[in-house]
Amino acid sequence: MKIDTSLAPPSTCLGALGMPGMTAYFGLLDVGALQDGETVYNNATPVKGPSNYLSLLVRRARMEGIVVFDYARRYPQTAQDIPARIGASRIKVKEHVVSGSTDDFPEALQMLFRGENVGNLELA
Template identity: 80%
Template structure:
């Protein structure tokens, strides 16, 4: 909701945030990215990806890392209906699987921890204290959007 958007733009320093549950995403993208989106990192798929595709800048890059909106579908996975935006904007869409970069994890950890130490990246954790039995319910918090930051189950 609005409190999460305020956290993102205030404490965490993002330029803008969109509450996809309460706002018209296409309208908000027009407002916040009037010159188009240069890089879109997608973990959601579905309608949100379609909205982003309508706002691509020339030579944009779309990185597909997940499609959480499609994971529990009883029907076949819905592909992007606005894929022709890739053609019109001469954009690229490419899959990204973190395991492809396993050999560089240590390098990434060192660089990212430097950014965190320098304050260039701010880290937020949502800690749930419980037992292994609490894992399924804690995991569901991700899908309900109840966590703020990295969700951690701290075992007691």
């Protein structure tokens, strides 16, 4: 899929309209069956994975995987829908833009591992 900067700025095309955004979109709406009026918060705190699987039973929750490529035929329509939802404040996008050049890439990359970014991290 080509980046269409008429839909959104390049940083949004890489994040909310890229694989991270498509995965979240299909995961929430199709797999998670999010309904109108429900709100989702993304907790950036590291959470233990399958070792806590018994808490799924106690909370009557479920865990299900998603392969975003299974939704490839829907990418073009979703690339139109996500910007509309952003414009209507139904999706909130956080982007962390670091000004610099390719010389600043190693330090910007380390920000990911130190957890110093909020949202999509871009070096511009």
